[in-house]
Amino acid sequence: MLKILKTLCIGALAATVTAGTAQAEWPKDRPIEIIVAFAPGGSTDVMARAMQPYLEKELGAKIVIINKPGASGEIAYTQLSQAKPDGYTFSFINTPGYLSMQVQRKLRYDPKSIQAVARIVDDPTAFVVREDAPFKSLKELVAHAKANPKAVSVGSSGVGTDDHLATILLEQAAGVSLTHVPFPGAGETRTALLGNHITVGGLNVSEFAGGDTTNIRPLVQFSDKRAAEAPNVPTAQEQGFDVVMSSERGLAAHRDVPADIRTKFSDAVKRVVDDPQFKEQAKKLALPLAYLSGEDWEKQMPKRLQSFQEIWNKTPWVQ
Amino acid sequence: MEFLDSLILGFSTAATPTNLLFCLMGALLGTLIGVLPGIGPTATLAILLPITFFLPPLAALIMLAGIFYGAQYGGSTTAILVNLPGEASSVVTAIDGYQMAKQGRAGAALAVAALGSFFAGTVSTLGLAIAGPALATLALSFGPAEYFSLTIFGLLCATVLASGSVIKAIAMICIGLLLGMVGTDVNSGSERLTFGATELFDGVEFVVIAVGLFGIAEIIVNLETPELRGLIAAKISRLWPTRDDFRRAWPAVLRGTGLGTFLGILPGGGATLSAFSAYTLEKKVSRDPRRFGKGAIEGVAGPEAANNAGAQSSFIPLLTLGIPSNAVMAMLLGAMTIHGITPGPAVIQNQPELFWGLVASMWIGNAMLLVINLPLIGLWVRLLTVPYRLLYPAILLFCCVGVYSVSNRAFDVALAVGFGFLGYLFRKAKCEPGPLLLGFVLGPLLETNLRRALLISQGDPSVFIQRPISLALLVAALGLLVLMVVPAVRKTREEAFVDEES
Numbered sequence A: 001m002l003k004i005l006k007t008l009c010i011g012a013l014a015a016t017v018t019a020g021t022a023q024a025e026w027p028k029d030r031p032i033e034i035i036v037a038f039a040p041g042g043s044t045d046v047m048a049r050a051m052q053p054y055l056e057k058e059l060g061a062k063i064v065i066i067n068k069p070g071a072s073g074e075i076a077y078t079q080l081s082q083a084k085p086d087g088y089t090f091s092f093i094n095t096p097g098y099l100s101m102q103v104q105r106k107l108r109y110d111p112k113s114i115q116a117v118a119r120i121v122d123d124p125t126a127f128v129v130r131e132d133a134p135f136k137s138l139k140e141l142v143a144h145a146k147a148n149p150k151a152v153s154v155g156s157s158g159v160g161t162d163d164h165l166a167t168i169l170l171e172q173a174a175g176v177s178l179t180h181v182p183f184p185g186a187g188e189t190r191t192a193l194l195g196n197h198i199t200v201g202g203l204n205v206s207e208f209a210g211g212d213t214t215n216i217r218p219l220v221q222f223s224d225k226r227a228a229e230a231p232n233v234p235t236a237q238e239q240g241f242d243v244v245m246s247s248e249r250g251l252a253a254h255r256d257v258p259a260d261i262r263t264k265f266s267d268a269v270k271r272v273v274d275d276p277q278f279k280e281q282a283k284k285l286a287l288p289l290a291y292l293s294g295e296d297w298e299k300q301m302p303k304r305l306q307s308f309q310e311i312w313n314k315t316p317w318v319q
Numbered sequence B: 001m002e003f004l005d006s007l008i009l010g011f012s013t014a015a016t017p018t019n020l021l022f023c024l025m026g027a028l029l030g031t032l033i034g035v036l037p038g039i040g041p042t043a044t045l046a047i048l049l050p051i052t053f054f055l056p057p058l059a060a061l062i063m064l065a066g067i068f069y070g071a072q073y074g075g076s077t078t079a080i081l082v083n084l085p086g087e088a089s090s091v092v093t094a095i096d097g098y099q100m101a102k103q104g105r106a107g108a109a110l111a112v113a114a115l116g117s118f119f120a121g122t123v124s125t126l127g128l129a130i131a132g133p134a135l136a137t138l139a140l141s142f143g144p145a146e147y148f149s150l151t152i153f154g155l156l157c158a159t160v161l162a163s164g165s166v167i168k169a170i171a172m173i174c175i176g177l178l179l180g181m182v183g184t185d186v187n188s189g190s191e192r193l194t195f196g197a198t199e200l201f202d203g204v205e206f207v208v209i210a211v212g213l214f215g216i217a218e219i220i221v222n223l224e225t226p227e228l229r230g231l232i233a234a235k236i237s238r239l240w241p242t243r244d245d246f247r248r249a250w251p252a253v254l255r256g257t258g259l260g261t262f263l264g265i266l267p268g269g270g271a272t273l274s275a276f277s278a279y280t281l282e283k284k285v286s287r288d289p290r291r292f293g294k295g296a297i298e299g300v301a302g303p304e305a306a307n308n309a310g311a312q313s314s315f316i317p318l319l320t321l322g323i324p325s326n327a328v329m330a331m332l333l334g335a336m337t338i339h340g341i342t343p344g345p346a347v348i349q350n351q352p353e354l355f356w357g358l359v360a361s362m363w364i365g366n367a368m369l370l371v372i373n374l375p376l377i378g379l380w381v382r383l384l385t386v387p388y389r390l391l392y393p394a395i396l397l398f399c400c401v402g403v404y405s406v407s408n409r410a411f412d413v414a415l416a417v418g419f420g421f422l423g424y425l426f427r428k429a430k431c432e433p434g435p436l437l438l439g440f441v442l443g444p445l446l447e448t449n450l451r452r453a454l455l456i457s458q459g460d461p462s463v464f465i466q467r468p469i470s471l472a473l474l475v476a477a478l479g480l481l482v483l484m485v486v487p488a489v490r491k492t493r494e495e496a497f498v499d500e501e502s
Helices: A002-025 A043-059 A072-082 A097-104 A140-146 A162-174 A186-194 A259-274 A276-282 A293-315 B002-014 B016-034 B042-051 B057-082 B088-102 B106-140 B143-162 B168-183 B206-224 B243-265 B270-286 B299-312 B315-321 B328-337 B346-350 B353-381 B388-407 B410-428 B433-456 B468-485 B487-497
Strands: A030-038 A061-066 A089-093 A116-128 A151-157 A181-182 A200-204 A216-221 A248-253 A289-293
Touching: A002 A162, A030 A043, A030 A072, A043 A061, A043 A089, A043 A116, A043 A276, A043 B042, A072 A089, A072 A097, A072 A116, A072 A248, A089 A097, A089 A116, A089 B206, A116 A140, A116 A162, A116 A186, A116 A259, A116 A293, A140 A162, A140 A216, A140 B353, A151 A162, A151 A186, A162 A181, A162 A200, A162 A293, A162 B016, A181 B433, A186 A200, A186 A216, A248 A259, A248 A293, A259 A276, A259 A289, A276 B328, A289 A293, B002 B106, B002 B353, B016 B057, B016 B353, B042 B057, B057 B088, B057 B106, B057 B299, B057 B328, B057 B353, B088 B106, B088 B206, B088 B270, B088 B299, B088 B433, B106 B243, B106 B299, B106 B353, B143 B270, B143 B346, B143 B433, B143 B468, B168 B270, B168 B433, B206 B388, B206 B410, B206 B433, B243 B270, B243 B299, B243 B315, B270 B299, B270 B433, B299 B315, B299 B388, B315 B328, B315 B346, B315 B353, B346 B353, B388 B410, B410 B433
Parallel strands: A030 A061, A030 A089, A151 A181, A151 A200
Antiparallel strands: A089 A248, A116 A200, A116 A216, A116 A248, A116 A289
């Protein structure tokens, strides 16, 4: 017992010493690496690069963005979990993927080794139809789906994405049967929708609100209140279906990164999100900014994780 | 008249000193990254994106677009000189282009590639200006069923890619199809052939296979023969194509341009498909198909024209509908939205100077590329006389840097080396890697679209014959098959495939 205590003491001492030295120099020692878990050009990547100059100014440090695409983020998260916890490596994490992958497969990293630092965006999932579609509301779409099981096809950005999970949740809430058609990304979904190859496009608010909406009609956003970027699109709850789903994006670090570095970083992110000039850019990208501190964000995660587990138990989305 | 006014507006906007400067910068940078395999335009655009925030929107877009089509020029240079295709679209250029270089005709191949690309760029830019909006609507009518039929047609054409035995070509296509299956299945989300490695969850990168099978395998083969002089045994005859070269290349450029302009509009594999199909077409219409694979200039001219035309016309869906047809276009879409421009029909009406300025800048950029590239040919060709023992470590280094930079991981480099050894074995067995790559590109396209079409039709296979475009493509594919099987035609086909070396 005493021996364990002694080891613990030494460990704690060592931790404070290393934390102390890192703290003294952070973040001026060397460039901060921010991992983007997706390929260049994706919406997370574009957002990261839009933030880069602002975050550099706030931190007074150089930032390098590194794309580590693959396995819907698992490669990036694995790397983050193996990085030295010195505050020079952060990674973007995206929900629901970050949470749903913990449900759907055995991971190569321990999710407990990663800690959320700041949420930046909360982008509600939405259903969009062509402008000439006969449906004017989610209710009408559901009625049509009830009368014609499987006839309504919903395009998503892939298996296990928020679009897909929203489809499953709506099927359960409304008692209908839809045909889920996965695409590699939102661009392909949108193209298929405009070409009238699918009935509904599962998109996020940022994926249509900033763009040209002349040919499409958003029917519903699956948020608890209407996003500022799409004030005219009713929520699912307003239309009588209790389905809430969104894609959140934020930053995370190794759990052993000293708390004060995490706080400093999180505060810098908050100042960027509040910067009017950045807000202007975010508006052009139609990013629904929704800052949350790492602690507050993490508090929400167990509940969401549990709901994904419940969906998975009923309808595992990966065969 | 209205069209002329628009073009004049475009040129007057694009020809300001600032815009010309950014056009030149983009084109130069594009050529540079095109020459380095693997460092593709997508990554370059991503790195430059934050810088463009501080530029005027048009200048930014002109530069970014320049990088994209500049890379198409640069990519063919390494394909021809050292058998190293940097991108999917330059794989077929390597087949005959490299043979030409070996025969001392690298100058001719490079010149024809540059001139053909310029011509194709001019025509498809005009096409974009005149028929852009109408063409984009046509592209939208391509759904899963149409893509499936198009891919079937493409795969049948793939057998023509090989200059050796048909059986081996089919075997290589099948290996390519298998490699294409590696990774997470889009439809079910389950893993296939990944052996539990997270690095394989998204399949194998195209660049990894191409660099391994072409670049690294080529180095191994070359090192087999102890030759201390230059890469090429033959004397470099002349830098400029002969009159006969021009006579052969000209119609090939015309056909390639037509194919590329059309296929480039299609979202997805359009630009890659166009280069492959152009090669197939050239071999089909040639009076002497045996020359292909042994340094036929049509085999360079057609695909080069097609991939450049395809690169230009992939702007059509982006500018007219706001739909990006590939990753580079997605980056450009991101750049546009950051500058507060919403691509779509509204751009042409509300900001005509932007739309037409960009279109005009593409033509100017293509002209600049020609001016940059033609004098460089002499320099490139002289590179081939560098002793191979000095040249190959450099090539190997570029291969590794390029492969690493795709996803920033060492795993891919090891994988590329593995494919290099595999490519060497293929070489020894006289199996050609071209059909393998086409199978690899088209396989996933075929599978996902087949399953997607059946999902939407709820399992009813008649969609493929009910939709007119799909039906037409399937009939064409059937026709091709009949041509291959019918004994009377068989003789000529065997001429095409005869394996002279065996």
